[in-house]
Amino acid sequence: AGRRPSPGSLPCLPSLPLLGSLLSLRDDLPPHLLFTSLGRTYGDLYALYLGPHYTVVVNNFRHAREVLLQRGKEFAGRPKMVTTEILSREGKDIAFADYSPLWKCHRRLVHASFSMFGEGTSKLQTIVCEEVATLCSNLLTMAGKPLDPEPLLMRAVTNVVCTLVFGSTYQPHDPELKAVMDYNTGIVQTIARGGLVDIFPWLRIFPNKDLKRLKECIKVRDELLNRKLEEHKASYSSEDTRDLLDALLKGQRSSGEESSITDDHVLMTAAEAFGAGVETTTTTLLWVLAFLLHNPEVQDKIHQELDEQIGRDRMPCLADRGRLPYLESTLSEVMRIRPVTPVLIPHVALQDTSIGGHYIPKGTRVVVNMWSIHHDPQQWEEPEAFKPERFLDSEGHRFSPPYFLPFGAGPRVCVGESLAKLELFLFASWLLQRFVFSTPPGAPLPDLQGRFGVVLQPLSYTLSVSPRPDRAV
Numbered sequence: 150a151g152r153r154p155s156p157g158s159l160p161c162l163p164s165l166p167l168l169g170s171l172l173s174l175r176d177d178l179p180p181h182l183l184f185t186s187l188g189r190t191y192g193d194l195y196a197l198y199l200g201p202h203y204t205v206v207v208n209n210f211r212h213a214r215e216v217l218l219q220r221g222k223e224f225a226g227r228p229k230m231v232t233t234e235i236l237s238r239e240g241k242d243i244a245f246a247d248y249s250p251l252w253k254c255h256r257r258l259v260h261a262s263f264s265m266f267g268e269g270t271s272k273l274q275t276i277v278c279e280e281v282a283t284l285c286s287n288l289l290t291m292a293g294k295p296l297d298p299e300p301l302l303m304r305a306v307t308n309v310v311c312t313l314v315f316g317s318t319y320q321p322h323d324p325e326l327k328a329v330m331d332y333n334t335g336i337v338q339t340i341a342r343g344g345l346v347d348i349f350p351w352l353r354i355f356p357n358k359d360l361k362r363l364k365e366c367i368k369v370r371d372e373l374l375n376r377k378l379e380e381h382k383a384s385y386s387s388e389d390t391r392d393l394l395d396a397l398l399k400g401q402r403s404s405g406e407e408s409s410i411t412d413d414h415v416l417m418t419a420a421e422a423f424g425a426g427v428e429t430t431t432t433t434l435l436w437v438l439a440f441l442l443h444n445p446e447v448q449d450k451i452h453q454e455l456d457e458q459i460g461r462d463r464m465p466c467l468a469d470r471g472r473l474p475y476l477e478s479t480l481s482e483v484m485r486i487r488p489v490t491p492v493l494i495p496h497v498a499l500q501d502t503s504i505g506g507h508y509i510p511k512g513t514r515v516v517v518n519m520w521s522i523h524h525d526p527q528q529w530e531e532p533e534a535f536k537p538e539r540f541l542d543s544e545g546h547r548f549s550p551p552y553f554l555p556f557g558a559g560p561r562v563c564v565g566e567s568l569a570k571l572e573l574f575l576f577a578s579w580l581l582q583r584f585v586f587s588t589p590p591g592a593p594l595p596d597l598q599g600r601f602g603v604v605l606q607p608l609s610y611t612l613s614v615s616p617r618p619d620r621a622v
């Protein structure tokens with residue numbers, strides 16, 4: 150332990166200043182593509198220094214399985230990164246907190262609170278359906294006009310998460326809703342310009358305008374959260390758990406007098422559930438619509454499946470999931486071809502360990518390149534092609550191959566996975582039962598490369614919505 154890695158066994162990139170600059174060049178490859186292309190020179194598993202940090206890049210499923218699952222516990226650490234430390238009050242959240250017994254207990258509490266409102270209960274379904282219904286009526290008023298779907302989708306998703314976390318929703322023109330959407334956007338745009346692979350440790354030394362903006366957004370967030378927390382504390386009752394914030398407060402209180410889960414932890418968790426809940430789901434839905442505009446034949450098939458399985462007399466519900474394998478496969482295909490976090494969040498080795506038989510010293514950062522796994526020609530036929538059928542077996546049943554991991558896996562797997570799947574299913578099925586989405590005449594098709602930051606987002610685009618014929622809406 151403690152010895153520097155001898156790069157003897159693992160190919161290690163030599164010229165780090167050069168790489169650093171490559172990563173930070175705005176018009177150059179984003180990290181997931183750069184790491185994938187470096188793999189062609191250095192092999193699937195290689196090391197490099199990002200600033201002073203010895204970092205191993207994992208590009209194939211076999212090695213990812215070791216890191217996430219087989220030795221998941223040994224790789225369950227997180228690095229300290231300048232911007233995420235500020236965002237999470239030095240890791241008092243789940244996603245950016247390093248491994249510790251407190252983190253474990255905290256994560257378990259969050260997980261339990263999520264399940265309380267999750268699939269087991271019909272509560273969540275009711276919440277989501279209410280918001281989708283509003284979204285549909287909003288879309289209807291825009292029928293035929295070119296429209297940027299982002300604000301409408303984001304508001305609907307924000308309201309779902311808001312109900313879940315704080316037990317409240319916003320009317321369309323509530324200034325607080327605008328404040329929330331603005332601070333979220335601000336954080337997303339500044340938190341990790343080169344992705345979560347934090348290659349700008351010098352941000353701290355040379356505060357720049359991004360850092361300033363990030364701090365301003367965090368201030369807005371904190372004021373809002375403090376208010377919600379105080380309101381909840383004032384009306385708290387251990388008998389009636391109204392929302393996630395109540396569940397967290399309850400967990401905090403029941404874990405003993407000197408609970409080490411502080412108010413800061415509660416606040417950061419609520420903030421994170423809120424942020425993660427909004428950004429990931431909105432982004433995925435925007436990718437879904439973008440790919441449907443590019444692939445109208447896929448949209449036709451979804452419409453057909455919905456007509457056959459659900460009809461037009463009732464709205465889809467969670468119980469219909471098994472009946473709509475093509476729709477589910479389309480959602481999977483979108484998450485394969487454009488994973489929201491193409492390089493996950495970096496992991497850290499908590500002890501000396503190994504990957505693929507190569508020695509990995511304690512403290513090594515590990516970047517799991519999910520993009521390259523989801524585009525590996527060894528596993529996927531024509532990986533660049535959008536083909537929902539690849540998730541269907543010969544009998545038309547949906548299946549999910551082990552090397553499809555949009556939510557990660559193991560001890561650091563996404564805590565919002567079931568919530569996200571539920572939301573995506575209900576949003577997509579309702580929207581597509583009612584509407585046809587198309588490119589407005591004269592408008593370009595959406596760009597499919599996207600912009601890489603903390604999440605891989607599509608560039609804004611316009612679409613046009615029309616109610617499906619033969620339906621009395």
Ligand code: HEM
Pocket residue numbers: 243244245256421422423425426427429430433484488489490493494495555556557558560561562563564565566568569
């Ligand atoms: C972590 C994907 C939605 C909360 C992650 C990770 C991925 C991911 C890839 C990192 C795994 C790793 O580093 O190994 C997604 C996708 C989503 C989604 C594709 C939607 C389409 C959500 C939602 C929430 C959420 C809705 C909460 C409301 C979290 C949290 C973590 C996380 C708290 C950190 C877990 C940890 O570090 O222990 N997610 N996520 N995610 N996600 Fe999600």
Ligand code: PLO
Pocket residue numbers: 244332333334336337340420421423424425428429489490493494603604
């Ligand atoms: C989104 C913007 C919010 O204001 C803050 C925030 C918190 C948690 C982050 C989330 C952002 C982006 C998506 C992340 C999530 C934690 C886990 C999730 C990174 C930055 C994923 C998909 O890994």
